[in-house]
Amino acid sequence: MTMNQKDMGAVDREVGAAMLAAGIGSVVLGIMIVLAEASAKINSALVWVKPVGALSGKTTVEIIAFVLSWAVLHYAFRGRAIRLNTVFVTSVVLIGLGFLLTYPPFFELIADSLKPMFGG
Amino acid sequence: MSISDREFWTLVHGMGFGALYLLAFAGGVAGLYSLSAKLITPEGVRERVARLRWGAVIMAVLVWMTVIVGTYVVYPWYRHDPTKDAGNAVDVKVQTDALREFPKFWLLASEQTAEWHNFGMEFKEHVAWLAPLLATVVAFGIFRYNGELANYPSARRMLLILFIISFVLAGIAGLLGALITKAAPVL
Numbered sequence: 001m002t003m004n005q006k007d008m009g010a011v012d013r014e015v016g017a018a019m020l021a022a023g024i025g026s027v028v029l030g031i032m033i034v035l036a037e038a039s040a041k042i043n044s045a046l047v048w049v050k051p052v053g054a055l056s057g058k059t060t061v062e063i064i065a066f067v068l069s070w071a072v073l074h075y076a077f078r079g080r081a082i083r084l085n086t087v088f089v090t091s092v093v094l095i096g097l098g099f100l101l102t103y104p105p106f107f108e109l110i111a112d113s114l115k116p117m118f119g120g
Numbered sequence: 121m122s123i124s125d126r127e128f129w130t131l132v133h134g135m136g137f138g139a140l141y142l143l144a145f146a147g148g149v150a151g152l153y154s155l156s157a158k159l160i161t162p163e164g165v166r167e168r169v170a171r172l173r174w175g176a177v178i179m180a181v182l183v184w185m186t187v188i189v190g191t192y193v194v195y196p197w198y199r200h201d202p203t204k205d206a207g208n209a210v211d212v213k214v215q216t217d218a219l220r221e222f223p224k225f226w227l228l229a230s231e232q233t234a235e236w237h238n239f240g241m242e243f244k245e246h247v248a249w250l251a252p253l254l255a256t257v258v259a260f261g262i263f264r265y266n267g268e269l270a271n272y273p274s275a276r277r278m279l280l281i282l283f284i285i286s287f288v289l290a291g292i293a294g295l296l297g298a299l300i301t302k303a304a305p306v307l
Contacts, residue, residue: 008268015261015275019282022253033246051196059191059249066253088278095250095285102246104239 013080016087017073023094025066030101032058037111039118126306129193134301137186138294141255144179145287151175152262152280157270165270169262176259183255183290187248190297195245197306199224223304236303240296248293254286 036043036054046057101107123131151172157165202210202222210218212225215233219226227237261279262269269276 008272011264011268012275014264015257018257018260019278022257022282025253026250029246029249049192051200052191053199055191055195055245058246059187062249062253084275084278088281092281092285095254098250099247099289102243102250104242 009081012084013077013082014074016082016084017077018070019091020073020087020094021066021070023091023098024069025062026095026098027101028065028098029058029062030098030107032061033101033107034111034114037107038114041118124307126194126197129189130301130306133186133189133194134294134297137182137189138290138297141179141182141186141290142287142294144175144182145283148172148175148179149280149283149287152269152276152283155270155276156273160270165267169267169269172262173259173266176255176262180252180255180259183286184252186290187252190248191245194306197223198241201225220304221307223300223306227300227304233303236300240300244293244296244300247289251286251290251293254282254289258283258286 032046036046036058043054046054046061048060049056101110151168154160155165155168155172160168200222202208202219202225203212210216210222212219212222213229215226215229219229224237224241227233227241258279261275261282265272265275265279269279
């Protein structure tokens with residue numbers, strides 16, 4: 001059952017990659033929410049399943065970002081020394097940002113400021 | 121005493137998968153918190169880790185099922201636009217009995233209920249989708265660290281924090297869902 005330090009380091013890297021991927025997925029969802037609110041064109045483009053509306057595209061992009069970044073980070077972290085604490089704190093900050101961007105008064109505020117960029 | 125298909129699936133989403141996830145959280149957090157080599161024997165660690173692994177996977181599956189059923193089964197009924205139906209003469213500006221079949225539009229038809237959708241559902245439908253990512257990471261971490269979690273308090277603490285965040289996010293979505301269903305049930 002006991003792992004040596006080298007094996008523990010490897011597990012730390014794998015788990016760290018997963019944590020950071022969750023943070024990235026969260027922020028990507030937040031960005032999709034803001035963009036869909038700011039631009040009717042982007043909102044339409046995210047309607048991947050008609051009865052569900054743009055939520056289908058936003059959440060699918062989130063999952064793709066989560067899975068892809070997990071895979072990339074898993075390989076990027078291999079053989080490198082990482083500080084799990086630092087990765088964890090970064091992940092929590094990203095998750096916090098993603099959470100903020102799901103909060104309607106916040107995402108509407110940011111979307112309103114971006115609307116002129118999209119011709120709104 | 122009968123329920124429609126739509127009410128059945130709303131129950132499956134909220135009281136089935138969703139409530140089970142929130143209830144199982146208590147056991148999961150107690151299991152993770154108390155998994156310390158200082159408190160239990162090696163035999164105890166093996167027994168508890170086996171349970172934690174199963175529990176974490178089941179919880180991750182539950183929260184994924186909650187958001188998938190909610191988004192792809194219940195949400196289309198909630199948001200269906202009656203003006204897109206040919207021959208449907210329902211007035212979307214007045215809260216009539218006929219409009220009750222279209223919960224989103226029923227809520228939007230009155231200033232007194234509009235925020236249930238504009239704030240409540242807009243928040244719930246998005247925040248819920250953060251919980252499965254965290255539950256998946258927690259399950260993965262428990263599997264990869266396995267029994268070593270008992271000797272690695274900092275990793276255990278990190279997984280516990282992510283687990284609690286996942287619960288809070290799911291709890292927000294669940295609470296909003298319960299309140300919105302009370303205001304405008306999917307009939």
